[in-house]
Amino acid sequence: MDMSERRKTTGSVSDRLNLEIGHVIIKKSSQPGSSLVYSPGFGPSDGGDTLVRSSDDVRFMVRFPVLESSFPRLLGNPPGPPSIIVPIDFPYSSDVLLLILKFISNQPFQPRRNECTNSFVTDCFEAADRYKLFSLTAWLRSQLVLSDSAIYLGIGAISAYGLCSMYQFRPEKQQAFRNCIGQINLEDESAVDTISRKCPNYQSALELVGRLARRSMIIAQVFSSFHIYPLDSRSSYWDKHHPAVYNDLTCKACRSETIFQVPSWLTFWAHRAKKELLMTPGGDCDHVFRVEFLGRRWTGFEIFGAEDEVREAGRLDDEYNMCQDCLKRNLLDNPSFWEDWAAVVQSELKEKLADEF
Template identity: 45%
Template sequence: MPRQSTSTGAVGNTMSGETQIDLTNLTGPSRTVTAFVYNSAYSPSNESDMVIRCTDNVRFSLRFTVLRVFFPWLIGNNPPNSASPIEFPYSSGVLNLIFRFTGNQTFQPDQETAGTWNFVNDCFQAASRYGLYSLFTCLRFELASSTSAFYLGRNPIAAYALCNAYQFEVEKQQAFENCISQLDFCNKSAIDTVIRECTDIKIALELISRLTRRSAVITQLFSDLHVYPMDTRSNYWKLGPFGRGAPQYGDLTCLNCQDSTIFGAPSWLSFWAYRAKNELLKTPGEECGHIFKVDYLGRRVTYLQVFGGEQEDSELEATRLNEEVTACQECLRLILLEKSSIWEEWASRVQGYLRFELGDDL
């Protein structure tokens, strides 16, 4: 029976200044596998070693038999005991991650090692290039883990490009949703940020197009309060799926406001649209379902961006945003206490309109 390895997988330094990495629990005949990391001044410790040189000029020395059994993809056409090193086209951090994964060790790099998204890209490229499908699958899983060094939320723009390259549709959508809260194209530097982080200009333009169209549709809908579906006085309500049972203007507006807003929008609508627009512009639609529930009208606000003003830190009453934006308390009483189901029926139509216009981009 082959002797089982008792190595712990610890990383340490040898007396010669070399860094020793034990790779354990490998499949097949079990043995202790030791790699030595050299700087450019070192050479193989004996004739049975082969040197692997990474792009950052860090060198690993492994026995040829170990390479042949466990890492044949590294050898390629190189003969045993070759005098020239094997060139590994990625950094030593990528190769170290592969060694650790192959040895069933924790392969998560520290945040400093994975500080740039280039490292994450290189890990995926190496796994794909060398046919390391198990590693590739694990790396994809790590993209969605918020505690992982590979979490796409750390750099959603670069993650969007990566997911597009490998056709990770679910993760690509998640990266897009992360971009919603992080990119504001009112800031001129936002486009520069996208182009810098997304090297594929076609994908960068796709992301910019999706985000700007989303903002335009939301802004237009919640600003055009005198047209369908925002205005319940529109004839389209009666022609739509609700027919004669469609929400009526008088159902959601008190008598005083009906008389004073013949050519304008009722105050409760302006009040709700203002808050809803601000929240939807910064938050993915899947997280904004509460906006279309009647409780949203009566909720206290802990944060609000006022047009042309500063952010409010103190809590504001739901019936008052500032001196200019208010909601009629009689209308709110009517909606909250008597017509809540009718209001939510109307709000669901507004939500449906958004979903129809934006689809997954909502």
């Protein structure tokens, strides 16, 4: 039926509603096993006066003023009159239409997590763009990177990065990258397959792998370079702007041995700091560069706290037999000097990693 035929529809809403219900009853009786499916909350008895049909043949009875004010492009140009007989076809699924209608009606509209597949979220963005629903697009963008949103929990960090990359959502893309840190073990042979499956756009998947690999390489390089700036505080690059000096950070006994080996406090801290940064965005790692991190045990005990002999022995093995005199020197005697030194290491990482920090 064309637009001119649709415009001939007359009668009150109640008359048309009765006619529609009669049509449903007739169809049920004439075609056993078939029925018209309405979305809950948008059925014939829910007050709508305009019929919209989704691509999966679910029907919605919607109030015409709501569509006219908030969803005008669905009505066409020029829009036809309200009709409960002639449906307006919506080319996406009923889940997408339900989200849109609840959004424009200011109803609770958080989708269920199990509904939030990659294809569903992509269709939501396409529909929002097609019908110029800019506020919906803005909301969807925000949900891609909120760690507790149904959309983020449904599709995951990698898929969210792919969508942000595909649609050029730059701020959200950077946050999505942060969310991917620690999610993928690039040493695993299946890592690339996992990324390509969750991020179907080949260019976006390749970009993500490259960024994560570059980040891991730089972090490993910095924390493995014990004899050069910035880890080695004897380096000639240290100047008057960096007051931390080597003698303040290392005890006398260890200073006499460092011609042959790295101070134990430095290897201990660098090993733990590297592991933390590889698994966590740099912006969430300020604690790594605070002196308390140097004295924190993995078990949660304070470094000078009471511990049974078995646990103590295991800890010392795991923590490279760190010199207790150096530890006391840094934790108790010169904590500000140590943090000055650590702040320069942090600045060096920020400079080298840039957006990947």
